[in-house]
Amino acid sequence: MPRYRTPSGIDEEQLWDQFRSGDEVAFARLYKEYVQVLYHYCAHFTADRALIKDCIHDLFVELWKHRQTIGQTTSVRFYLMASIKRKLVRHLNAEMKFSSQDDVExxxxxxxxxxxxxxxxxxxxxxxxxxxxxxxxxxxxxxxxxxxxxxxxxxxxxxxxxxxxxxxxxxxxxxxxxxxxxxxxxxxxxxxxxxx
CATH class of the missing domain: 1.10.10.10 (Winged helix-like DNA-binding domain superfamily/Winged helix DNA-binding domain)
Structure with a gap:
């Protein structure tokens, strides 16, 4: 099975493992590689840009905080998208702001x-x-x-x-x-x- 690569072509698993071992440069690279992917994905659920940015920020803070207990993954993109969707939906449900497709700009x-x-x-x-x-x-x-x-x-x-x-x-x-x-x-x- 071919290994997944980041948007700029870096081996995801290798970058993920470096991040999990505490490499701050790898963590910064993960953020840089996926922040726009996650932002555009979240924009399909809400037009609240501030909320999207907050959720992405919170996700990366939690990732760094729990880096030593986070497991391996074969698709970092999938892991991050699933994580951000859960986080965003929780926020939207809590605030009762889940927008319909007509509200998404x-x-x-x-x-x-x-x-x-x-x-x-x-x-x-x-x-x-x-x-x-x-x-x-x-x-x-x-x-x-x-x-x-x-x-x-x-x-x-x-x-x-x-x-x-x-x-x-x-x-x-x-x-x-x-x-x-x-x-x-x-x-x-x-x-x-x-x-x-």
Missing amino acids: NDREWLPGCAPSYESTLISFEEDDHVNSCVAKAIEKLPRRQREAVYLRYYQNLSNEEISSLMKINIQSVYNLIFGALTNLKKYISPEKVVL
């Missing part, structure tokens, strides 16, 4: 930061932006569970088994959610809507 930026001045490149960026915008709007129309499954599968590259465990549903439900999401996306994204 769409703060994704799809257009690359600065486009070169060449006309053809600019046109290409505009086309890409338009297509990405259509896809983003279509994804926002999906029911929350379908949107979560799509995010985990296609944006975080988790396996169906990992999604099943993380979402606490059986594997067939994962297939059903993803199939349903793709079916809905086909309805929401037609060629005439995508053409500039």
Whole structure:
């Protein structure tokens, strides 16, 4: 079985073991590698940015505090995503703020930061932006569970088994959610809507 790697290509298990043995540099690297992944994942549940940041901060404080008793894992990404989801849901339930999909603001930026001045490149960026915008709007129309499954599968590259465990549903439900999401996306994204 291939070993998992962090977003920048570092061996997860090795980094995790270094962190567990008290390596502060490895701990800082874990934070740097996964803070944005965790933030974007939490944004699927709430638009409360301060709460998301607090939960991520608390999670890493607890990880460092309990580093010597934390066990091994074959997927650090999965471990962290499962941990942050539990923590966030606990906070949301305690505050009775669990938001519906309509409350989640769409703060994704799809257009690359600065486009070169060449006309053809600019046109290409505009086309890409338009297509990405259509896809983003279509994804926002999906029911929350379908949107979560799509995010985990296609944006975080988790396996169906990992999604099943993380979402606490059986594997067939994962297939059903993803199939349903793709079916809905086909309805929401037609060629005439995508053409500039």
